[in-house]
Amino acid sequence: MLSKTNWIVQKFGGTSVGKFPEQIVDEIIKVYTKQLHNDVAVVCSARSSDTKAEGTTSRLLRACDMVCNNDADFSSVVQKVREDHVENARQRIQNAKLQEKLIKDTVAELEIVEKYLNASLVLNEVSSRTMDLVMSCGEKLSCLFMSALCNDHGVPSEYVDLSSIIPQDFECPEGTLDASFYTFLVNAFRDRLRPVLDSQAQGKPIVPVITGFFGLVPMGLLNGVGRGYTDLCAALIAVALNADELQVWKEVDGIFTADPRKVPQARLLSSVTPEEASELTYYGSEVIHPFTMEQVIRAKIPIRIKNVQNPRGEGTVIYPDNIAKKGEATPPHPPVTLSSSFFEQKRRGATAITSKSDIVVVNIHSNKKTLSHGFLAQIFRTLDKYKLVVDLISTSEVHVSMALPVPDLDSSKALKKAVDELKKVGTVDLTKKLVIVSLVGKQMKQFIGIAGTMFTTLAEHGINIEMISQGANEINISCVIDEEDAIKALQSIHSKLLDESSESSLGKAVNEKLEQIKRLEL
Numbered sequence: 001m002l003s004k005t006n007w008i009v010q011k012f013g014g015t016s017v018g019k020f021p022e023q024i025v026d027e028i029i030k031v032y033t034k035q036l037h038n039d040v041a042v043v044c045s046a047r048s049s050d051t052k053a054e055g056t057t058s059r060l061l062r063a064c065d066m067v068c069n070n071d072a073d074f075s076s077v078v079q080k081v082r083e084d085h086v087e088n089a090r091q092r093i094q095n096a097k098l099q100e101k102l103i104k105d106t107v108a109e110l111e112i113v114e115k116y117l118n119a120s121l122v123l124n125e126v127s128s129r130t131m132d133l134v135m136s137c138g139e140k141l142s143c144l145f146m147s148a149l150c151n152d153h154g155v156p157s158e159y160v161d162l163s164s165i166i167p168q169d170f171e172c173p174e175g176t177l178d179a180s181f182y183t184f185l186v187n188a189f190r191d192r193l194r195p196v197l198d199s200q201a202q203g204k205p206i207v208p209v210i211t212g213f214f215g216l217v218p219m220g221l222l223n224g225v226g227r228g229y230t231d232l233c234a235a236l237i238a239v240a241l242n243a244d245e246l247q248v249w250k251e252v253d254g255i256f257t258a259d260p261r262k263v264p265q266a267r268l269l270s271s272v273t274p275e276e277a278s279e280l281t282y283y284g285s286e287v288i289h290p291f292t293m294e295q296v297i298r299a300k301i302p303i304r305i306k307n308v309q310n311p312r313g314e315g316t317v318i319y320p321d322n323i324a325k326k327g328e329a330t331p332p333h334p335p336v337t338l339s340s341s342f343f344e345q346k347r348r349g350a351t352a353i354t355s356k357s358d359i360v361v362v363n364i365h366s367n368k369k370t371l372s373h374g375f376l377a378q379i380f381r382t383l384d385k386y387k388l389v390v391d392l393i394s395t396s397e398v399h400v401s402m403a404l405p406v407p408d409l410d411s412s413k414a415l416k417k418a419v420d421e422l423k424k425v426g427t428v429d430l431t432k433k434l435v436i437v438s439l440v441g442k443q444m445k446q447f448i449g450i451a452g453t454m455f456t457t458l459a460e461h462g463i464n465i466e467m468i469s470q471g472a473n474e475i476n477i478s479c480v481i482d483e484e485d486a487i488k489a490l491q492s493i494h495s496k497l498l499d500e501s502s503e504s505s506l507g508k509a510v511n512e513k514l515e516q517i518k519r520l521e522l
């Protein structure tokens with residue numbers, strides 16, 4: 001059994017840092033350090049004053065794009081970032097010295113960014129390394145600010161910059177981010193945090209505010225990990241500190257049975273498994289970066305999703321239901337202990353429903369009468385060439401249907417080129433403006449009839465199904481439907497399979513049986 005260490009890692013997203021910094025310091029960090037006596041490490045993303053699309057990272061990436069297009073006006077975008085951060089420092093940091101230093105550091109970081117971008121303009125190229133260097137500025141500015149705010153509000157804090165933690169000559173063995181790379185990072189993070197650990201050991205706890213940007217990853221952070229990389233950084237910090245819990249603070253109470261903006265009846269889930277969280281994130285519910293889970297679960301650290309605006313809420317815990325957490329001798333395994341969460345999970349069958357927009361279905365009918373050798377290989381070669389991802393696929397002997405996410409102009413251009421090439425292997429037709437609706441649940445495989453109920457419900461509401469697929473892992477049943485029907489589909493399936501009041505007769509029978517066992521246990 002791993003014993004508790006008292007460390008908690010708290011990750012705050014860009015919009016939370018932008019909108020609620022005082023609440024984060026006074027109602028969260030202060031409460032955990034001073035009232036609950038935890039040792040807290042904070043990891044932040046780049047500030048977004050309103051939405052992520054208008055946030056600092058998006059602005060910095062836009063400046064890089066402008067340089068690629070030879071547009072010298074990128075300086076005006078950098079200027080916007082500068083004004084936003086300087087104004088924020090003036091308004092929110094009361095101590096004159098802290099404010100002055102923060103503004104000086106902010107301006108200096110942005111000067112470096114402008115130097116990189118000017119050099120790239122001359123070279124007429126923005127390398128993935130330059131893009132990472134520019135992007136890292138977002139987390140630097142946000143953490144410089146949050147650390148200053150902690151100190152301003154009486155919480156001793158230190159700014160920790162991880163942007164140069166990976167040596168320039170570091171090479172990934174297989175060209176990908178593998179386990180040895182993560183081990184390297186965890187050790188490097190632990191070394192970097194040594195002074196904080198020493199200070200804590202001497203009875204002088206200090207809150208490190210750590211940049212969620214964690215270095216110049218060999219193939220570029222955007223390519224290797226993608227947006228949302230701060231979640232992964234927080235997970236690696238949690239492993240480095242052997243933390244008792246990783247808390248991911250958002251602006252929602254936790255993970256719901258559906259996006260609460262789309263399905264008002266959605267219920268907050270007390271726990272989900274890492275597989276369920278991954279599926280939900282991949283299929284449209286941006287809950288947590290999928291790479292996050294593996295690292296912390298291996299170290300037996302639970303992840304808790306919590307709401308910055310409701311810090312007292314329990315949130316949702318992401319953890320496997322068959323492995324003991326840190327500090328627990330054995331998992332609450334039935335029939336020894338049948339916890340209420342066990343009953344809740346058994347009862348559900350399905351855990352949550354989600355939808356993913358901007359989907360295009362590509363149908364390819366082979367030229368040949370029978371499936372010729374190499375037909376599928378050729379299709380995937382073409383998709384790979386244009387870096388197109390396939391979310392769902394279904395095949396018959398001479399026909400392939402694929403659902404592809406096409407969320408932006410670049411992927412739309414790539415799809416057009418790929419389709420021209422695919423026409424060599426057969427007739428190709430496209431259907432656009434679609435969504436994938438996915439029902440997710442680890443317990444679903446034990447229930448007969450869930451898929452039937454899902455599709456019958458859609459039929460009852462006059463919703464046409466373009467394509468159906470059940471994931472090989474059996475925790476996801478997906479179908480593709482018209483974009484216009486998305487909300488109706490989510491709400492009707494939720495009401496049939498996920499509303500508290502609407503349990504199927506099968507569900508009711510299972511419940512009764514479980515309640516009987518529970519009574520025997522008591």
Ligand SMILES: Nc1ncnc2c1ncn2[C@@H]1O[C@H](COP(=O)(O)OP(=O)(O)O)[C@@H](O)[C@H]1O
Pocket residue numbers: 013014015016052249250251252254255256257258259260261280284285286287352354
């Ligand atoms: N199943 C779900 N549970 C909770 N939130 C969901 C779900 N599906 C989609 N969402 C949406 O995901 C968003 C995540 O919260 P937010 O804190 O805004 O994200 P971020 O931290 O990435 O800025 C919310 O706006 C919420 O409506």
Ligand SMILES: N[C@@H](CC(=O)OP(=O)(O)O)C(=O)O
Pocket residue numbers: 012013014015045046052055057058138212226227228229230231
């Ligand atoms: N700043 C980065 C990293 C990140 O993780 O953001 P967030 O935690 O706000 O999703 C981005 O916008 O992608």
